[in-house]
Amino acid sequence: MKFINRISQFALFTVLLLLTGITGLEAQVSFKASAPSSVVQGEQFRLSYTLDKEGSELQLNSDLENFEVLFGPSVSKSYSRQTINGKTTSESSFTYTYILVAPKTGNFNIGPATVKVGGNKYKSNSLTVEVLPPDKSSQSQSNSGSSSDGSTIAPSKSNSSGGKVSANDVFIRAIISKNDVYEQEGFTVTFRLYTTLNVVNFGKIEFPEFEGFMVEEVPLPSNQQLKMERYNGRNYYTADLRKTLLFPQRSGKINIPSGKLEMVFSVPSGKKIETFFGSQEVMVDVAKSLVTNPVSINVKPLPNGKPENFSGGVGTFTFKSSISTTDTKANEPVTIKLEISGTGNLKLIQNPKIEFPSNFEVYDPTVNNNIQIATNGTTGTKVIEYLAIPRYEGNYTISSIEFSYFDLGSGTYKTLSSSTYDLKVAKADPSKVSSSNFINKKDVKVEEDIRFIKTKDPYFQSKSSYFVGSINYWLWYFIPLLLLILIYFLNRKQAKESANITLMRNKKANKVATKRLKIAEKYLKEGKKTPFYEEMLRAIWGYFSDKLSIPVASLSKDNVGAELSNKGIEENLIEKFMNILHSCEFAQYSPAESSKAMDDIYKETVEAIGEMENRFKKVETVKKQ
Amino acid sequence: MMRVKVNICILCFAFILCLFPLSAENTEIKAASDAYRNGDFKKSIELYETIVNSFLNQGKESAELYYNLGNAYFRDNQIGKSILNYERALLLDPADGDIKHNLRFANLRTEDKIDTTQDIFYVNWIMTIQNMFNSNIWATIAIVLFILFLICTAIYLFVRIIWAKKVAFFTGVLFFVLLIMANVFTFRQKDLRQNHNHAIIMTGAVTAMSSPDTNSTEVFQLHEGTKVTITGTDRNWYEVEIANGSVGWLKNESVEII
Numbered sequence: 100m101k102f103i104n105r106i107s108q109f110a111l112f113t114v115l116l117l118l119t120g121i122t123g124l125e126a127q128v129s130f131k132a133s134a135p136s137s138v139v140q141g142e143q144f145r146l147s148y149t150l151d152k153e154g155s156e157l158q159l160n161s162d163l164e165n166f167e168v169l170f171g172p173s174v175s176k177s178y179s180r181q182t183i184n185g186k187t188t189s190e191s192s193f194t195y196t197y198i199l200v201a202p203k204t205g206n207f208n209i210g211p212a213t214v215k216v217g218g219n220k221y222k223s224n225s226l227t228v229e230v231l232p233p234d235k236s237s238q239s240q241s242n243s244g245s246s247s248d249g250s251t252i253a254p255s256k257s258n259s260s261g262g263k264v265s266a267n268d269v270f271i272r273a274i275i276s277k278n279d280v281y282e283q284e285g286f287t288v289t290f291r292l293y294t295t296l297n298v299v300n301f302g303k304i305e306f307p308e309f310e311g312f313m314v315e316e317v318p319l320p321s322n323q324q325l326k327m328e329r330y331n332g333r334n335y336y337t338a339d340l341r342k343t344l345l346f347p348q349r350s351g352k353i354n355i356p357s358g359k360l361e362m363v364f365s366v367p368s369g370k371k372i373e374t375f376f377g378s379q380e381v382m383v384d385v386a387k388s389l390v391t392n393p394v395s396i397n398v399k400p401l402p403n404g405k406p407e408n409f410s411g412g413v414g415t416f417t418f419k420s421s422i423s424t425t426d427t428k429a430n431e432p433v434t435i436k437l438e439i440s441g442t443g444n445l446k447l448i449q450n451p452k453i454e455f456p457s458n459f460e461v462y463d464p465t466v467n468n469n470i471q472i473a474t475n476g477t478t479g480t481k482v483i484e485y486l487a488i489p490r491y492e493g494n495y496t497i498s499s500i501e502f503s504y505f506d507l508g509s510g511t512y513k514t515l516s517s518s519t520y521d522l523k524v525a526k527a528d529p530s531k532v533s534s535s536n537f538i539n540k541k542d543v544k545v546e547e548d549i550r551f552i553k554t555k556d557p558y559f560q561s562k563s564s565y566f567v568g569s570i571n572y573w574l575w576y577f578i579p580l581l582l583l584i585l586i587y588f589l590n591r592k593q594a595k596e597s598a599n600i601t602l603m604r605n606k607k608a609n610k611v612a613t614k615r616l617k618i619a620e621k622y623l624k625e626g627k628k629t630p631f632y633e634e635m636l637r638a639i640w641g642y643f644s645d646k647l648s649i650p651v652a653s654l655s656k657d658n659v660g661a662e663l664s665n666k667g668i669e670e671n672l673i674e675k676f677m678n679i680l681h682s683c684e685f686a687q688y689s690p691a692e693s694s695k696a697m698d699d700i701y702k703e704t705v706e707a708i709g710e711m712e713n714r715f716k717k718v719e720t721v722k723k724q
Numbered sequence: 725m726m727r728v729k730v731n732i733c734i735l736c737f738a739f740i741l742c743l744f745p746l747s748a749e750n751t752e753i754k755a756a757s758d759a760y761r762n763g764d765f766k767k768s769i770e771l772y773e774t775i776v777n778s779f780l781n782q783g784k785e786s787a788e789l790y791y792n793l794g795n796a797y798f799r800d801n802q803i804g805k806s807i808l809n810y811e812r813a814l815l816l817d818p819a820d821g822d823i824k825h826n827l828r829f830a831n832l833r834t835e836d837k838i839d840t841t842q843d844i845f846y847v848n849w850i851m852t853i854q855n856m857f858n859s860n861i862w863a864t865i866a867i868v869l870f871i872l873f874l875i876c877t878a879i880y881l882f883v884r885i886i887w888a889k890k891v892a893f894f895t896g897v898l899f900f901v902l903l904i905m906a907n908v909f910t911f912r913q914k915d916l917r918q919n920h921n922h923a924i925i926m927t928g929a930v931t932a933m934s935s936p937d938t939n940s941t942e943v944f945q946l947h948e949g950t951k952v953t954i955t956g957t958d959r960n961w962y963e964v965e966i967a968n969g970s971v972g973w974l975k976n977e978s979v980e981i982i
Contacts, residue, residue: 549826552760552795557753557786559779560816560860565917567863567910575867579874587881 160210171197302361412504414443932972936961
């Protein structure tokens with residue numbers, strides 16, 4: 100804020116300086132020429148030069164050849180002295196007056212005259228005078244009366260008399276500078292009063308409403324001179340009542356309705372009275388309401404193909420942009436100044452947008468309009484200043500600023516663009532960084548655009564076939580499940596069998612016994628006595644051990660007998676085994692034993708085991724039942 | 725057992741083939757993405773469309789290609805087409821963050837703002853879980869879960885230590901529940917891709933009628949890019965349902981099925 104203040108102070112100072120410069124220039128000698136802008140051929144008019152100091156050697160320009168000088172120069176002096184609050188100012192003026200007559204019709208230029216004041220030569224301004232042809236009716240008439248500017252010209256003789264105002268004598272025209280315009284193209288409407296009568300008074304004035312237009316009033320001089328103008332073959336006094344600059348805001352046919360004015364004119368009454376000087380017409384004041392003509396304007400829409408950043412400007416413009424600095428520090432402001440100058444609807448132009456980097460603090464632009472109103476639109480410059488403060492160091496680029504408008508000259512859209520600005524922002528001065536501990540946490544902005552395309556190789560999936568529901572999918576379920584069930588049953592069978600060792604060994608007992616008996620039989624045939632009995636004993640003991648689930652080491656005749664009777668084996672069968680065991684043990688260590696005894700004992704054992712086997716089976720079937 | 729092995733071999737082979745597409749198509753894909761980078765979105769759309777169509781003729785589709793095509797349409801300001809392609813990409817890869825983001829962003833640009841009936845929170849959760857993977861990945865997860873379940877069963881059956889039996893029982897139950905869920909998800913994902921019962925409005929504005937007849941009363945109006953569910957057909961008309969539950973009939977040329 101301090102900075103802005105400083106800028107504004109500086110601006111004020113320069114403006115003041117400029118103003119004093121201008122007033123200094125004004126203090127010089129003023130030398131002005133004045134004459135009516137239009138006169139009637141053959142009528143006298145006055146050309147005067149006004150000087151605010153005494154001068155000498157007034158020389159007219161040679162252009163005055165087109166006019167006849169009837170009289171002149173006559174010099175008049177005036178002097179005034181004012182004392183206001185003790186301050187005295189004095190003014191003097193010298194007027195040189197010529198009376199001229201225009202012999203020809205047409206537009207004539209009166210070139211600047213020169214005058215010497217205190218050794219210096221001064222030039223006046225030049226003038227243009229339009230000489231109108233005289234009215235037929237007024238040619239014979241003698242001049243009488245004088246108009247306000249002292250010229251002796253007079254308008255056409257009026258037809259109004261008898262207290263009535265003829266429509267041809269007084270009317271108001273709405274004059275438009277163009278009736279085929281583009282949307283937003285400026286044009287003027289002038290309400291001009293044409294009269295041949297003296298206006299006594301203005302009554303109520305109702306100007307039409309300008310619907311569909313943006314209206315800009317053109318200032319008119321406060322004390323207007325009545326001008327002569329030729330219209331429909333007659334000369335009229337004219338005065339501009341109102342002049343406005345209109346900018347149509349929509350396309351199509353737009354009507355400006357008629358306005359209404361009440362005016363009072365002085366009209367000859369038709370009565371004459373005799374006076375000392377002869378008979379004179381009596382003038383009466385007559386009120387008349389005048390209606391302006393309605394006007395329709397054809398507004399063309401702007402052609403298609405508007406640029407995206409169309410500013411709404413219509414006219415002819417130039418565009419300039421400048422940046423205050425491209426080398427700055429963080430927290431130090433940067434201003435970008437955009438200048439649009441030209442003619443057109445300057446006021447309605449939207450400010451061109453500047454894309455500042457997102458971490459810049461951007462303020463609303465200040466807009467300065469320096470606009471004059473001209474007949475074809477406003478002319479001047481529009482200065483837009485953007486103030487932005489970079490908050491972080493780095494290199495930034497501000498892309499080119501575009502201003503697009505509709506060019507009336509070529510009837511096309513034009514885009515003017517500035518150059519891009521590369522901004523180097525250095526680290527902030529440590530002294531300027533705010534010392535407060537408070538740090539504003541910044542929200543990371545939500546993504547405001549779509550993400551970029553995927554650049555890795557695409558992975559393809561089949562459109563019609565899916566893993567789920569396929570044979571493979573179901574096989575993945577079925578096969579492991581089947582495996583588990585298989586393993587389970589195998590395992591269960593094995594577990595059952597290995598858990599029941601007795602049953603297994605029981606079943607094997609007979610086999611093992613027969614095997615051993617076979618070995619014993621071999622020994623028997625060979626006549627080997629000791630190994631035969633050994634094998635016999637091992638077969639019998641082993642058989643009992645398997646059958647009764649008792650380890651061989653803890654077997655004895657007693658517990659075998661008890662176990663067998665427990666299992667429900669008959670006593671005589673037990674006795675039989677006991678006998679066999681007894682005789683085997685006895686024969687093993689007795690030296691003499693016939694082969695016949697060996698053969699007997701073998702047969703007896705096989706028989707006994709077979710019988711025992713039968714017994715066990717019977718006992719089991721009984722148990723099961 | 726032999727047949728399974730052969731099948732698996734074929735599957736693996738097909739998978740590897742998919743990973744290495746033909747080089748001719750590779751250069752085409754590169755040309756399309758280059759056009760996108762250079763800002764020539766119209767050309768990029770054209771190239772991607774031909775690539776997508778040529779793969780569709782081979783019965784293959786890719787989330788990445790649909791996504792890139794959607795991006796090109798978005799940049800070309802064809803919001804309806806871009807949403808259609810994002811939706812197709814999302815069906816193939818429902819968990820991809822880029823696709824979800826761009827679809828959400830493109831939906832912001834559509835004109836219709838339909839008040840959706842809010843689902844209950846756990847429905848949302850389940851949908852989120854379902855959309856974590858596509859059908860095939862869910863199927864694989866289901867099989868892995870099934871094998872884990874079988875292992876737990878085996879431990880329960882064959883191990884004699886009591887605490888191991890207990891742990892195996894409860895984890896087995898857990899795996900079984902997860903297995904059922906994975907199966908539900910895989911079948912639902914497959915249905916979503918197979919049924920094609922969603923569509924996107926393609927024309928700028930279209931009026932839904934109360935019956936499949938141009939003279940019937942207008943029910944509501946839809947604009948480009950809005951997603952509808954197709955609930956029925958009649959000649960060249962679709963019966964559609966929009967997110968707030970309203971139902972109307974649209975001509976089938978005004979929508980494109982996802």
